[in-house]
Amino acid sequence: MTAVGKSQIPYRVFVQIVFVLFAITIIFALYYLVANSIKTAAEINVSQFTPPKSLNFSNIKYVWKKADIGVSFRNSLIICTSGCLISVCISLITGFAFTFLRFRGKRLLSYLIVSTMYISPMALVVPLYLQMRQLHLTNTFAGIIIIYLGITLAFAIYLMTTYLKAIPEEIIEAAVIDGCGNTGILLRIILPLMKPGIMVVGVINFSVMWNDLLFAFIFLQKVEKQTMMIAITSFRGAMGGGNMAYIMSSLLIATIPIMVIYLFTQKFFKEGMSMGAIK
Amino acid sequence: MKDEIRKKNNTLNAYLFLSPALIVLLFIFGYQIVRLFWFSLVKWEGYIYTTEFSNFLYYKQLFTKDMVFKSLFRSFIIIAVVLPVVIFATVFIVHNIYRKVSGWKFYRWLFFLPAIIPIVVQAIIWQYLLNINGPLNTILKALRLEFLVIDWFGNSKTAIFALCWVIIWRELGFSTVIFLAELAHIPPSLYESAMIDGANEWRLMRHITLPHLSRIIKLYIITMTIFILNNLFSIIFASTNGGPGYATMVLEYYIYLTAFRYTKTGLGTTIAVLLFLITMVLVIIYLRASSKKKLEGVF
Numbered sequence: 301m302t303a304v305g306k307s308q309i310p311y312r313v314f315v316q317i318v319f320v321l322f323a324i325t326i327i328f329a330l331y332y333l334v335a336n337s338i339k340t341a342a343e344i345n346v347s348q349f350t351p352p353k354s355l356n357f358s359n360i361k362y363v364w365k366k367a368d369i370g371v372s373f374r375n376s377l378i379i380c381t382s383g384c385l386i387s388v389c390i391s392l393i394t395g396f397a398f399t400f401l402r403f404r405g406k407r408l409l410s411y412l413i414v415s416t417m418y419i420s421p422m423a424l425v426v427p428l429y430l431q432m433r434q435l436h437l438t439n440t441f442a443g444i445i446i447i448y449l450g451i452t453l454a455f456a457i458y459l460m461t462t463y464l465k466a467i468p469e470e471i472i473e474a475a476v477i478d479g480c481g482n483t484g485i486l487l488r489i490i491l492p493l494m495k496p497g498i499m500v501v502g503v504i505n506f507s508v509m510w511n512d513l514l515f516a517f518i519f520l521q522k523v524e525k526q527t528m529m530i531a532i533t534s535f536r537g538a539m540g541g542g543n544m545a546y547i548m549s550s551l552l553i554a555t556i557p558i559m560v561i562y563l564f565t566q567k568f569f570k571e572g573m574s575m576g577a578i579k
Numbered sequence: 580m581k582d583e584i585r586k587k588n589n590t591l592n593a594y595l596f597l598s599p600a601l602i603v604l605l606f607i608f609g610y611q612i613v614r615l616f617w618f619s620l621v622k623w624e625g626y627i628y629t630t631e632f633s634n635f636l637y638y639k640q641l642f643t644k645d646m647v648f649k650s651l652f653r654s655f656i657i658i659a660v661v662l663p664v665v666i667f668a669t670v671f672i673v674h675n676i677y678r679k680v681s682g683w684k685f686y687r688w689l690f691f692l693p694a695i696i697p698i699v700v701q702a703i704i705w706q707y708l709l710n711i712n713g714p715l716n717t718i719l720k721a722l723r724l725e726f727l728v729i730d731w732f733g734n735s736k737t738a739i740f741a742l743c744w745v746i747i748w749r750e751l752g753f754s755t756v757i758f759l760a761e762l763a764h765i766p767p768s769l770y771e772s773a774m775i776d777g778a779n780e781w782r783l784m785r786h787i788t789l790p791h792l793s794r795i796i797k798l799y800i801i802t803m804t805i806f807i808l809n810n811l812f813s814i815i816f817a818s819t820n821g822g823p824g825y826a827t828m829v830l831e832y833y834i835y836l837t838a839f840r841y842t843k844t845g846l847g848t849t850i851a852v853l854l855f856l857i858t859m860v861l862v863i864i865y866l867r868a869s870s871k872k873k874l875e876g877v878f
Binding site: 312315322332394403413414415416419420423431446450454510512513554555 | 592603607686701705707839859865
């Protein structure tokens with residue numbers, strides 16, 4: 301290591317310059333978001349670079365109450381939490397069947413499920429919209445949750461199976477010999493072992509649902525039903541070039557939950573990567 | 580005979596476990612795709628479809644619309660810009676993180692962050708950062724680089740590149756994680772012995788890291804192509820709306836406008852069929868490339 305180190309100083313400097321420049325774009329973008337949502341409009345007019353003079357949460361309070369951000373935040377939380385829970389349960393039992401049960405059509409079915417991951421969402425929107433309107437499911441949480449289940453399931457199942465495969469076959473065999481049925485194996489043996497897998501799948505599902513704009517925009521057109529992503533886009537449209545502090549506050553509120561969830565579950569992602577489950 | 584019964588029971592049992600997922604997926608994907616094809620073949624009156632065969636009316640219209648092929652071509656421009664940049668940058672990043680340059684832990688953590696910021700939030704922030712009076716142009720002015728002071732998203736020549744930059748910035752977070760996981764299979768001794776032979780870092784990157792990543796790069800190119808063709812709606816909707824003019828109009832966005840804004844639902848679904856078919860070809864290529872053994876399936 302050390303012998304080569306010296307001759308490669310220009311290389312090391314080059315790497316650091318590239319990395320620092322890219323790091324600056326990330327840090328600055330985040331700084332810009334946080335600082336400008338705390339600053340007053342007058343402060344922003346002076347400069348977009350300076351840090352805020354004082355901690356001032358009035359912008360955030362204002363958009364929460366006046367700009368329907370609070371309502372949308374609540375809607376998003378309800379939709380994403382329940383959607384995510386259902387998606388985790390379904391993908392767990394599906395993954396269980398794919399990993400531990402033998403059945404006909406397994407290979408074909410796995411291909412079909414994986415291919416739904418890549419189907420153009422825009423191709424689904426028109427037929428789905430007419431379908432949901434017929435079923436009176438537009439502007440309802442149930443309707444959007446069914447759609448979100450559809451778009452998250454394939455990846456969730458794929459990820460669950462990679463975690464389930466890591467469970468040693470002997471444990472399952474021992475349980476079968478002890479007379480444990482499929483449901484018993486799933487609930488008493490697999491569930492406790494699957495905590496990391498469930499967390500990772502859950503977080504990914506949650507963030508896919510939280511970040512979605514297309515389906516929420518088409519299927520939830522009433523203001524009292526809209527989600528966070530729709531709220532911030534239409535708020536920005538309504539404000540135009542207007543008060544930037546308000547717009548940045550709304551963006552900050554939309555970012556915080558996903559950041560917090562990720563920071564709390566980070567260790568599960570790391571474990572997952574080291575066992576090669578996340579590809 | 581007994582064995583036969585057990586097998587049958589097991590299949591039945593397995594499908595019991597599979598049924599919730601299959602019902603949802605058949606309803607959201609299978610059934611709707613069938614309807615999509617059907618909708619492209621019947622006559623439409625505004626948002627209302629009839630049961631009358633349209634004699635391929637919308638397919639004929641599709642081939643007379645310049646915008647369909649122009650916007651498809653635009654997607655391929657974006658792919659041609661984004662893919663090489665992301666792949667070269669990712670190989671460079673993961674090589675140096677894997678070789679533990681100073682601060683590698685911090686960089687690994689930081690470079691992933693853009694991947695978890697909601698895509699809509701990113702699109703809006705970058706619109707501000709690249710605005711004519713925004714931070715980037717302020718810095719450029721201070722550096723006396725006035726000729727570079729451009730309203731990046733508002734100028735019809737640069738808007739598509741501003742869009743590419745947002746995609747690249749976000750995508751590097753994901754690609755770094757994926758490529759790093761693949762690199763974990765390389766024994767560090769491989770690098771050490773090459774270094775004893777006098778290879779420098781560029782050569783290690785070129786002759787050890789890159790060949791080890793070739794499989795994942797191949798898969799990544801296909802998935803990213805599918806992604807760029809199909810998943811740019813939210814970025815475009817939150818930033819340029821396909822403009823200025825038609826500078827960032829991609830096929831996906833054109834389908835949305837045709838079906839929902841111009842009330843030409845028949846034509847909209849027909850363009851959607853085209854996009855669906857292009858994507859399916861790519862998916863088949865992907866599935867062929869990804870399964871190592873033919874009989875194994877995907878899981």
